[in-house]
Amino acid sequence: MARGPGDGAGGGARGVDSGGESLLFLTDDQLRRGIEAMFFAYRGFTADPDRILGARGYGRAHHRAIHFIGRSPGTTVTNLIDILGVTKQSLNRVLRTLIADGLVEARIGREDRRERHLHLTEAGAALERALSDAQRARMRAAYRAAGPAAVAGFRRVLEEMMDTDQRARFLGPRPEPRG
Amino acid sequence: MARGPGDGAGGGARGVDSGGESLLFLTDDQLRRGIEAMFFAYRGFTADPDRILGARGYGRAHHRAIHFIGRSPGTTVTNLIDILGVTKQSLNRVLRTLIADGLVEARIGREDRRERHLHLTEAGAALERALSDAQRARMRAAYRAAGPAAVAGFRRVLEEMMDTDQRARFLGPRPEPRG
DNA sequence: CTTGGAAAGTCAATAAGGCTGACGTAAATT
DNA sequence: AATTTACGTCAGCCTTATTGACTTTCCAAG
Numbered sequence: 001m002a003r004g005p006g007d008g009a010g011g012g013a014r015g016v017d018s019g020g021e022s023l024l025f026l027t028d029d030q031l032r033r034g035i036e037a038m039f040f041a042y043r044g045f046t047a048d049p050d051r052i053l054g055a056r057g058y059g060r061a062h063h064r065a066i067h068f069i070g071r072s073p074g075t076t077v078t079n080l081i082d083i084l085g086v087t088k089q090s091l092n093r094v095l096r097t098l099i100a101d102g103l104v105e106a107r108i109g110r111e112d113r114r115e116r117h118l119h120l121t122e123a124g125a126a127l128e129r130a131l132s133d134a135q136r137a138r139m140r141a142a143y144r145a146a147g148p149a150a151v152a153g154f155r156r157v158l159e160e161m162m163d164t165d166q167r168a169r170f171l172g173p174r175p176e177p178r179g
Numbered sequence: 180m181a182r183g184p185g186d187g188a189g190g191g192a193r194g195v196d197s198g199g200e201s202l203l204f205l206t207d208d209q210l211r212r213g214i215e216a217m218f219f220a221y222r223g224f225t226a227d228p229d230r231i232l233g234a235r236g237y238g239r240a241h242h243r244a245i246h247f248i249g250r251s252p253g254t255t256v257t258n259l260i261d262i263l264g265v266t267k268q269s270l271n272r273v274l275r276t277l278i279a280d281g282l283v284e285a286r287i288g289r290e291d292r293r294e295r296h297l298h299l300t301e302a303g304a305a306l307e308r309a310l311s312d313a314q315r316a317r318m319r320a321a322y323r324a325a326g327p328a329a330v331a332g333f334r335r336v337l338e339e340m341m342d343t344d345q346r347a348r349f350l351g352p353r354p355e356p357r358g
Numbered sequence: 359c360t361t362g363g364a365a366a367g368t369c370a371a372t373a374a375g376g377c378t379g380a381c382g383t384a385a386a387t388t
Numbered sequence: 389a390a391t392t393t394a395c396g397t398c399a400g401c402c403t404t405a406t407t408g409a410c411t412t413t414c415c416a417a418g
Binding site: 255256257267268271275288291293294295 | 365366367368369370
């Protein structure tokens with residue numbers, strides 16, 4: 001992969017602390033490196049869970065469902081559909097197998113009996129832990145290596161990169177006025 | 180995040196200062212938010228190109244191929260397979276449609292006639308520009324809103340999150356003694 | 359020169375996981 | 389009673405990944 005000498009992306013991104021303006025002049029090449037960094041990082045980020053899931057015959061769709069059910073137990077199907085941004089048919093296929101395999105439990109709502117409140121079973125929680133342990137380990141290592149300032153910046157840029165409604169949902173539960 | 184000088188991204192300033200230890204005590208919840216931030220941000224990050232691609236009957240696989248062919252013209256199929264981490268059969272299907280649609284040109288190698296050197300045609304370059312313009316706009320906006328220090332941290336953490344070999348490839352062309 | 363292996367690329371079949379559309383049921387709302 | 393909402397399911401399609409089998413090309417050893 002012979003690269004031309006014109007690849008100055010690295011150099012440009014270095015001098016950070018000296019007046020931010022220099023960095024805010026963003027060349028296409030700098031942005032391209034950011035784009036590729038997202039691509040490669042996201043792949044690394046999902047690699048460990050993918051291995052665990054693959055061994056059990058599941059995919060990323062199952063991971064996402066398990067994660068968000070574990071995060072907010074008792075969430076409804078519609079709620080999950082909104083968060084994941086998939087159709088109910090897609091989610092249902094995943095949910096059906098998870099329930100059949102005894103990882104997720106769907107309890108009929110007490111107030112509104114149309115609703116199904118989703119919970120992880122013991123086995124489900126165990127898988128959730130295995131998955132998130134792997135992912136947390138990688139993220140913790142990255143955080144450690146990069147340092148606290150980098151972590152804050154990382155989170156900040158990611159938040160800005162989300163769609164507005166997603167960001168609202170992401171920041172919502174935490175009452176923190178930003179900006 | 181306003182840490183001013185001493186920011187980790189400085190030339191070779193690898194060692195994280197001990198002052199940050201308090202921030203490096205990472206709760207599971209903090210890590211979980213980081214995980215979800217990656218998920219939502221990546222979705223936002225791919226949303227714009229997905230729309231453009233969908234309108235033309237392509238998917239993300241086409242985007243990735245076009246991107247990396249545009250980045251390093253003349254690359255071979257095997258090279259692309261390594262970068263994208265897919266099988267040659269998967270790549271081939273995508274490549275076939277792109278060539279049939281006149282977006283990519285596969286020139287038989289002069290030295291080794293088994294190789295196909297891939298190039299974007301005019302039309303291919305135009306689509307590449309449309310796709311990366313959309314993605315760059317979002318990234319530029321995020322960068323602007325987050326500020327230069329955040330951007331440096333963002334890149335830093337992403338690099339740490341990659342698999343080691345991917346990181347080597349990503350940083351490779353830039354001769355920088357790290358560590 | 360021939361032959362056999364390795365590398366590069368192609369074709370075929372299969373599966374996961376998205377999607378839309380249509381339909382059905384139970385429960386809540388008007 | 390009629391409508392809306394929440395959920396489930398069947399059917400069919402698309403994209404994108406997989407493995408297996410094949411052709412073309414190159415190179416090196418006999």
